[in-house]
Amino acid sequence: MKPSLEQLKKEFLYEKTNRCVQCGYCLPVCPTYVTMRKETHSPRGRIHLIKMVGEGKITDLSALEQPLDLCLGCRACETACPTGVEYGSILEAARAAMAKRKKLSVPARLLRKALLKKAIPNRHMMKWSGNAFWFYEKSGMRKLVRKSGVLKKLPYHLDEFEKIIPQTVSPSERNQDFVKIKSKGEKKATVAFFTGCIMDSMFHRINRLSVQLLAEAGCDVIVVPNQTCCGALHAHSGELEEAKRLAKQNIAAFEQEEVDFIVHNAGGCGAMLYEYDHLLADEKEWADKASTFSAKIRDISQVLIACGGLPNLKARKEERVTYQPSCHMTNVQKVIQEPMDLLKSVSGVHFIEMNQADMCCGSAGIYNIIHFDASMSILDEKMKNMKASDASVIITTNPGCLLQMKLGIEREKLSSSVRVLHLVEYLAEAAGIS
Amino acid sequence: MKVVTSRHIEEIKKIVKTGKVWTDESDRFSYSFDASFGTFLPDVVIQTKSVAELAELVKLANREKIPVYPRGQATSLSGGPLPVKGGMVFDLSVLDDLLEIHEEDLVAVVSPGVLTAQIHKAAEQKGFMFPPDPSSAHVSTIGGNLAENSGGPRGLKYGVTKDYVIGLEVITPEGNIIKTGGRTVKNVTGYDLTKLIVGSEGTLGIITKAVLRLLPKPPASETIMAVFDSLVDAGSAISKTLSSGILPAKMELMDQSSIIAVEQYEPLGLPTDAEAIILIELDGHPLALKDEIKKVAELCHAVGARSVHIPQNEAEKTEIWKARKLVSPAIARIKPTKISEDATVPRSKIPLMCAKLQEIRDKYKVHLVVFGHAGDGNLHPNIICDQNDQEEMRRVEQAVAEIFTAAVELGGTLSGEHGIGTMKSSFMEMELGPIGLDMMKRIKKAWDPNNILNPGKIFPKEGQKWELT
Numbered sequence: 001m002k003p004s005l006e007q008l009k010k011e012f013l014y015e016k017t018n019r020c021v022q023c024g025y026c027l028p029v030c031p032t033y034v035t036m037r038k039e040t041h042s043p044r045g046r047i048h049l050i051k052m053v054g055e056g057k058i059t060d061l062s063a064l065e066q067p068l069d070l071c072l073g074c075r076a077c078e079t080a081c082p083t084g085v086e087y088g089s090i091l092e093a094a095r096a097a098m099a100k101r102k103k104l105s106v107p108a109r110l111l112r113k114a115l116l117k118k119a120i121p122n123r124h125m126m127k128w129s130g131n132a133f134w135f136y137e138k139s140g141m142r143k144l145v146r147k148s149g150v151l152k153k154l155p156y157h158l159d160e161f162e163k164i165i166p167q168t169v170s171p172s173e174r175n176q177d178f179v180k181i182k183s184k185g186e187k188k189a190t191v192a193f194f195t196g197c198i199m200d201s202m203f204h205r206i207n208r209l210s211v212q213l214l215a216e217a218g219c220d221v222i223v224v225p226n227q228t229c230c231g232a233l234h235a236h237s238g239e240l241e242e243a244k245r246l247a248k249q250n251i252a253a254f255e256q257e258e259v260d261f262i263v264h265n266a267g268g269c270g271a272m273l274y275e276y277d278h279l280l281a282d283e284k285e286w287a288d289k290a291s292t293f294s295a296k297i298r299d300i301s302q303v304l305i306a307c308g309g310l311p312n313l314k315a316r317k318e319e320r321v322t323y324q325p326s327c328h329m330t331n332v333q334k335v336i337q338e339p340m341d342l343l344k345s346v347s348g349v350h351f352i353e354m355n356q357a358d359m360c361c362g363s364a365g366i367y368n369i370i371h372f373d374a375s376m377s378i379l380d381e382k383m384k385n386m387k388a389s390d391a392s393v394i395i396t397t398n399p400g401c402l403l404q405m406k407l408g409i410e411r412e413k414l415s416s417s418v419r420v421l422h423l424v425e426y427l428a429e430a431a432g433i434s
Numbered sequence: 435m436k437v438v439t440s441r442h443i444e445e446i447k448k449i450v451k452t453g454k455v456w457t458d459e460s461d462r463f464s465y466s467f468d469a470s471f472g473t474f475l476p477d478v479v480i481q482t483k484s485v486a487e488l489a490e491l492v493k494l495a496n497r498e499k500i501p502v503y504p505r506g507q508a509t510s511l512s513g514g515p516l517p518v519k520g521g522m523v524f525d526l527s528v529l530d531d532l533l534e535i536h537e538e539d540l541v542a543v544v545s546p547g548v549l550t551a552q553i554h555k556a557a558e559q560k561g562f563m564f565p566p567d568p569s570s571a572h573v574s575t576i577g578g579n580l581a582e583n584s585g586g587p588r589g590l591k592y593g594v595t596k597d598y599v600i601g602l603e604v605i606t607p608e609g610n611i612i613k614t615g616g617r618t619v620k621n622v623t624g625y626d627l628t629k630l631i632v633g634s635e636g637t638l639g640i641i642t643k644a645v646l647r648l649l650p651k652p653p654a655s656e657t658i659m660a661v662f663d664s665l666v667d668a669g670s671a672i673s674k675t676l677s678s679g680i681l682p683a684k685m686e687l688m689d690q691s692s693i694i695a696v697e698q699y700e701p702l703g704l705p706t707d708a709e710a711i712i713l714i715e716l717d718g719h720p721l722a723l724k725d726e727i728k729k730v731a732e733l734c735h736a737v738g739a740r741s742v743h744i745p746q747n748e749a750e751k752t753e754i755w756k757a758r759k760l761v762s763p764a765i766a767r768i769k770p771t772k773i774s775e776d777a778t779v780p781r782s783k784i785p786l787m788c789a790k791l792q793e794i795r796d797k798y799k800v801h802l803v804v805f806g807h808a809g810d811g812n813l814h815p816n817i818i819c820d821q822n823d824q825e826e827m828r829r830v831e832q833a834v835a836e837i838f839t840a841a842v843e844l845g846g847t848l849s850g851e852h853g854i855g856t857m858k859s860s861f862m863e864m865e866l867g868p869i870g871l872d873m874m875k876r877i878k879k880a881w882d883p884n885n886i887l888n889p890g891k892i893f894p895k896e897g898q899k900w901e902l903t
Binding site for chain 2: 018019021022023024025027028037038039040042045048049052057058060063064066067082083084
């Protein structure tokens with residue numbers, strides 16, 4: 001049965017699209033508009049298409065498919081918007097409305113279900129995949145595979161991504177999970193640490209370093225059991241129900257501990273946690289709990305600065321450092337200054353602000369895998385600015401950005417002269433923590 | 435019904451060898467709007483950097499009588515680029531490769547897709563200034579600014595876009611490429627076609643290149659903020675300053691509704707009980723400024739300012755101008771629809787117009803906010819309303835009509851800088867008279883006999899009435 005116009009208006013958040021006055025201030029900050037040069041791939045264009053659905057002028061919803069798919073969801077448009085259009089909510093609602101109607105092929109549906117509903121939210125599965133990466137590297141399989149040329153035959157440009165698989169920790173190290181650790185020196189705050197799914201499997205080392213840095217700065221740190229994936233990947237691909245389920249599981253898990261802050265080290269996850277209050281606003285039993293939870297969310301850089309910075313940082317040998325901010329940290333959590341302040345607090349660091357640093361790097365969750373070419377044009381723009389900065393270290397605050405910047409450096413053949421690090425890795429290095 | 439047939443599309447594709455031709459529903463809808471009202475579907479959207487291809491397309495359009503709508507980045511508030519009769523949209527924002535500053539000639543040579551702010555930046559890097567500064571300069575293309583003859587806050591001292599154009603390259607409605615004017619400030623060879631094309635809203639030709647005049651950049655600037663208990667007193671302060679021998683670069687007004695809206699949006703400590711605030715910027719030599727700023731402060735006090743504040747450093751200055759910048763976003767929070775008018779009156783009539791606007795606000799019970807470039811009489815009355823409320827929109831219609839009438843009766847004009855487009859065409863005769871309007875129509879007819887360039891704009895249809903509902 002065809003949905004009524006009222007139904008479509010509700011599903012596509014037509015009311016919210018009316019806030020857009022089509023002034024176009026979002027155009028220069030939108031990575032897809034800038035690289036694709038087409039209004040169809042601008043925030044204003046997408047909102048207009050959604051508005052047309054609500055007004056019954058577009059009846060064939062397939063017209064929205066590509067424009068919505070190609071959006072990175074970086075939300076830079078929200079920061080530029082003078083009238084406060086809630087682009088993020090409109091996009092998520094529209095994607096959910098589209099996903100509901102879309103008939104995926106059986107294998108695609110199964111793969112999506114396996115990945116989003118089974119693997120990512122499951123700690124054991126994620127642990128297993130982290131261990132698999134470790135085995136891949138340590139067993140010599142990586143060398144063998146690279147030599148064999150089989151990588152070139154993989155779909156989705158996986159050969160390019162293979163080069164940037166991060167250094168993983170051994171299963172025995174992974175198993176010595178922290179539960180609670182005490183602050184070094186005077187205690188300034190009690191925090192719960194959010195481990196995340198991808199961070200925990202592929203970047204376990206960064207998580208460990210994060211906990212150590214927090215302790216170093218004066219925090220008692222609790223790693224809460226039963227926490228799960230933040231649900232960002234689900235929400236962004238229109239799986240709102242699954243995102244809500246994960247949100248509830250996290251809220252319930254973190255409620256068990258009395259803490260001042262809930263700390264994360266991934267801009268994308270942080271933004272999702274920060275908006276649980278929006279996600280669950282319509283659910284009576286959860287709305288208040290979600291607000292309490294979201295109010296406690298902090299990026300690690302905020303907490304380190306709030307604790308007065310890190311003591312005992314060793315001076316660097318004159319190093320040119322630049323920072324690629326995570327879009328969601330800038331545009332959703334509005335954490336902008338703290339990571340830069342931390343970097344500047346290390347003596348010997350010559351901090352250079354990259355031109356158009358706020359522009360997305362094109363990683364955007366799994367966008368770089370699904371829309372490889374679009375993502376690479378955006379990355380190429382980023383690399384131009386990166387090279388102009390002449391930095392030898394690029395700092396990021398989100399796993400997606402970290403991998404994408406590494407990919408950029410590989411593509412530019414700069415991996416011998418430029419290092420890409422998570423802020424936590426760099427600070428740990430300076431603090432002499434390994 | 436589409437005016438462009440599949441045979442036309444084939445021909446178009448043959449002409450456009452280096453660009454793109456889009457006919458998908460999603461693309462057509464994405465080029466169906468601007469920052470004003472209404473959605474009008476073009477049949478085809480064309481994007482090419484080649485001027486020769488564009489000229490060929492115009493020839494085809496002229497032969498087949500297909501409407502052509504040139505478009506920059508569609509920030510128009512008057513409906514300039516709306517494809518109201520379907521046909522072709524030319525997305526000229528991709529013509530953005532040419533931006534040269536010729537220091538010795540004091541000119542910039544630009545292609546139409548260059549953003550106005552990029553011209554500002556390039557000029558400033560070499561110690562020059564391109565004065566026209568519409569608030570959308572970071573998004574709007576210079577091509578759009580030329581077509582609409584845009585203004586901006588600095589219009590008060592420096593004039594508007596047309597005052598800085600001395601040469602153009604234009605595709606005529608018959609598909610020929612002509613040059614008008616040149617690179618000299620003085621040029622009286624024949625009719626001034628440059629000035630005719632600028633502000634013709636894309637109805638006489640498609641601008642493909644422009645030669646712009648530059649000025650030396652003033653070495654310093656100062657800001658002053660004056661608070662008034664009466665809007666009419668604020669208006670007097672503006673007229674008195676302007677007749678005192680001092681010409682500020684900008685004079686911006688915020689009325690009480692806009693002050694309250696800003697404070698509710700982001701508390702900056704503005705006095706919400708005041709009826710008006712004026713922000714003045716003076717530019718020039720630092721020594722001259724010291725003296726001028728003192729005189730302006732005294733003048734504001736003399737006409738009854740409650741307080742006068744001169745910021746002492748850059749941070750304070752930025753804070754003061756931030757208040758003005760926040761008016762637009764702040765009032766947009768009140769209700770979803772914003773009708774932004776730019777009726778303009780002679781400077782001496784600013785206090786009278788202020789009083790008239792208050793009267794209109796009370797008479798039609800509309801949420802009318804006045805803020806804008808008060809110094810040049812371009813008051814920007816904005817009506818904040820809700821498009822879905824039919825009864826309210828009818829009152830808004832009447833209020834807007836009365837604003838236009840008031841402006842024209844005071845010797846002013848319908849539009850200071852946004853253009854006529856689709857929004858104000860029904861009031862043209864009121865300002866120009868039947869013969870004045872007819873002379874304009876004759877020019878259009880002579881230039882564009884088949885009426886293919888941006889048809890449906892500027893000129894009202896027989897018996898057309900102004901309506902929002």
